[in-house]
Amino acid sequence: MSQTTDSPPGPGRWDAIVIGAGAAGMMCAAQIGQRGRRVLLIDHAHKLGEKIRISGGGRCNFTNLHCSPEHFLSQNQHFCRSALARYTPQDFIALVERHGIAYEHKTLGQLFCRDSARQIVAMLKSECQRGDVQWWMPCEVRKVSREGADFMVDSDQGAALAPSLVIATGGLAAPKIGASPFGYRIAEQFGLTIVAPTPAPVPxxxxxxxxxxxxxxxxxxxxxxxxxxxxxxxxxxxxxxxxxxxxxxxxxxxxxxxxxxxxxxxxxxxxxxxxxxxxxxxxxxxxxxxxxxxxxxxxxxxxxxxxxxxxxxxxxxxxxxxxxxxxxxxxxxxxxxLGYNKAEVTLGGVDTDCLSSKTMAAKAVPGLYFVGEVVDVTGHLGGFNFQWAWASGHAAGQVA
Ligand SMILES: Cc1cc2nc3c(=O)[nH]c(=O)nc-3n(C[C@H](O)[C@H](O)[C@H](O)COP(=O)(O)OP(=O)(O)OC[C@H]3O[C@@H](n4cnc5c(N)ncnc54)[C@H](O)[C@@H]3O)c2cc1C
CATH class of the missing domain: 2.40.30.10 (Translation factors)
Incomplete structure (x- = not known):
C-alpha cells in the first residue's frame, strides 16, 4: 500500500470514508475494511502517522495497563466507558504481539515499544492493507456536503461519495505535523456543539x-x-x-x-x-x-x-x-x-452529548462519526490517549 493514490482519482462511491489517517483513523479504517466494506482513508499530511512516530520520545507509549474512565477528562466522564470496555489495553497488546513488536513496561502501567514507534505505524498500515483500505494522501479536503443519504467529500484528488463518514482528524496539538481544526468545523457544519478546546497536557x-x-x-x-x-x-x-x-x-x-x-x-x-x-x-x-x-x-x-x-x-x-x-x-x-506547540493533546472537542457512546455516531446525523482526539475525551499522560484513539476508532469501525 502506498501513501499516494491507490485508487483512480475522481468521483467514486465507497461504503465508508475516513478523514484523518492518525491513530484513530487507521484503526477505524482497518476495522471497516476487514468487515469487507470498501473504505477510503484521506489525510492531508505528506508523511503517515507522524504523531505516532514522535510519541513517547520515539517509542510510543501505546497503552496503559491501568486504563479506566477515571484517567479521562470530559464533560461527560462516563462517555468513554463503553468503547474502552469493548476494546481494552489487552486487545491492543494482543495486536502488537501478533505483529511481533517487542514492548516494555516502564512505569505506572505505561507500555512502550522497545525499539521504535515506527513499528506501530507499520502495524496499523498493514492492518489497513488486510482490510484493502484505499488511500488518498496527501489530499486536501475542500468541502463536505450531504447528497441524499450519502456524504460527498470534495478534495484535490476528486470527489468521493459514501453513506458513512468518519472524522478522525484529531485536535489542535502539534500543529507543525498536521493538526487542524477541520473536525470541529465539520461538527459545527452538521449542527454538533463543541466544548471549547484548550491545550493539555502542556508545560x-x-x-x-x-x-x-x-x-x-x-x-x-x-x-x-x-x-x-x-x-x-x-x-x-x-x-x-x-x-x-x-x-x-x-x-x-x-x-x-x-x-x-x-x-x-x-x-x-x-x-x-x-x-x-x-x-x-x-x-x-x-x-x-x-x-x-x-x-x-x-x-x-x-x-x-x-x-x-x-x-x-x-x-x-x-x-x-x-x-x-x-x-x-x-x-x-x-x-x-506553552500552548498547542508544546501540548500533547487538546482538551475539549466534539460534545459527547451529540454522540452515541457505543458507536461514536452523531445522534442527529445518520452516518456521521467522530473518533479519537477530536471528541471531548482527553486522557491523562501515560498511554491513555492512544488507548482512547484505538478504542473509539474500533467502536466506529464495527458499524460505519
Ligand atoms: C509529541 C507528542 C507525544 C505524544 N505521546 C503520546 C504517548 O506516548 N502516548 C499517548 O497515549 N498519547 C501521546 N500523544 C497523544 C496522541 O498522539 C494523540 O492523542 C493521538 O495521536 C490522537 O489520535 P487521533 O487519531 O485522534 O489524532 P492524530 O493522531 O492527531 O491524527 C489526526 C490525523 O488527521 C490528519 N488531519 C488533520 N487535519 C486534517 C485535514 N484538514 N484533512 C485531512 N487530514 C487531516 C492529520 O494529518 C493526522 O494524520 C502524544 C502527542 C504528541 C503531540
Missing amino acids: LAFAPETMARFGDLSGISIDAEVSCNGQHFRESLLLTHRGLSGPAILQISSYWRGGDTIEIDLLPGLDVEATLLAASGSRVQLDNLLAQFLPKRLCQHWCAANDGVKPLSEFSHGELRRIAHGLHHWQLRPSGT
Missing part, C-alpha cells in the same frame, strides 16, 4: 518577573506532588527557563485554568516538621540539611526566599513548623501554558 509558564524571582533554577528535576482543583499527581517535576514541566506538571495542567494557583509538595512522603524539629538546636544551616533531600540549588533558593539562610539553632519551633508547611505547600500561580 506551565510564569511571567518574566516570577521567573526572575526563581533565579536560575532551570534544569532542576525533583519528585513532587502537585495539586490543583482537587486533583493531585506525584511524579517528577522539572523547572525550566520558562516555568514548569515534567510529568507531574503535564498531568495537573489538564485541571489548571487561567488564574488558578497550583500547590507543590516539594518533599512528599517526608515528615519535614519532625525532621526539622529533631535537628533544631543544631549548628547545621537549614539549606544544608534540606540538601539531603532536595537539589542544593533549590534549597539555597528556597532558604534565601524564606529568610532561612542560617543555622537551625537560630529558628524557633514555630518558624520551623512554618518552613515545613511551606515546603509541603509551595503555592505558585502560572501565567499561562
Whole structure:
C-alpha cells in the first residue's frame, strides 16, 4: 500500500470514508475494511502517522495497563466507558504481539515499544492493507456536503461519495505535523456543539518577573506532588527557563485554568516538621540539611526566599513548623501554558452529548462519526490517549 493514490482519482462511491489517517483513523479504517466494506482513508499530511512516530520520545507509549474512565477528562466522564470496555489495553497488546513488536513496561502501567514507534505505524498500515483500505494522501479536503443519504467529500484528488463518514482528524496539538481544526468545523457544519478546546497536557509558564524571582533554577528535576482543583499527581517535576514541566506538571495542567494557583509538595512522603524539629538546636544551616533531600540549588533558593539562610539553632519551633508547611505547600500561580506547540493533546472537542457512546455516531446525523482526539475525551499522560484513539476508532469501525 502506498501513501499516494491507490485508487483512480475522481468521483467514486465507497461504503465508508475516513478523514484523518492518525491513530484513530487507521484503526477505524482497518476495522471497516476487514468487515469487507470498501473504505477510503484521506489525510492531508505528506508523511503517515507522524504523531505516532514522535510519541513517547520515539517509542510510543501505546497503552496503559491501568486504563479506566477515571484517567479521562470530559464533560461527560462516563462517555468513554463503553468503547474502552469493548476494546481494552489487552486487545491492543494482543495486536502488537501478533505483529511481533517487542514492548516494555516502564512505569505506572505505561507500555512502550522497545525499539521504535515506527513499528506501530507499520502495524496499523498493514492492518489497513488486510482490510484493502484505499488511500488518498496527501489530499486536501475542500468541502463536505450531504447528497441524499450519502456524504460527498470534495478534495484535490476528486470527489468521493459514501453513506458513512468518519472524522478522525484529531485536535489542535502539534500543529507543525498536521493538526487542524477541520473536525470541529465539520461538527459545527452538521449542527454538533463543541466544548471549547484548550491545550493539555502542556508545560506551565510564569511571567518574566516570577521567573526572575526563581533565579536560575532551570534544569532542576525533583519528585513532587502537585495539586490543583482537587486533583493531585506525584511524579517528577522539572523547572525550566520558562516555568514548569515534567510529568507531574503535564498531568495537573489538564485541571489548571487561567488564574488558578497550583500547590507543590516539594518533599512528599517526608515528615519535614519532625525532621526539622529533631535537628533544631543544631549548628547545621537549614539549606544544608534540606540538601539531603532536595537539589542544593533549590534549597539555597528556597532558604534565601524564606529568610532561612542560617543555622537551625537560630529558628524557633514555630518558624520551623512554618518552613515545613511551606515546603509541603509551595503555592505558585502560572501565567499561562506553552500552548498547542508544546501540548500533547487538546482538551475539549466534539460534545459527547451529540454522540452515541457505543458507536461514536452523531445522534442527529445518520452516518456521521467522530473518533479519537477530536471528541471531548482527553486522557491523562501515560498511554491513555492512544488507548482512547484505538478504542473509539474500533467502536466506529464495527458499524460505519
Ligand atoms: C509529541 C507528542 C507525544 C505524544 N505521546 C503520546 C504517548 O506516548 N502516548 C499517548 O497515549 N498519547 C501521546 N500523544 C497523544 C496522541 O498522539 C494523540 O492523542 C493521538 O495521536 C490522537 O489520535 P487521533 O487519531 O485522534 O489524532 P492524530 O493522531 O492527531 O491524527 C489526526 C490525523 O488527521 C490528519 N488531519 C488533520 N487535519 C486534517 C485535514 N484538514 N484533512 C485531512 N487530514 C487531516 C492529520 O494529518 C493526522 O494524520 C502524544 C502527542 C504528541 C503531540
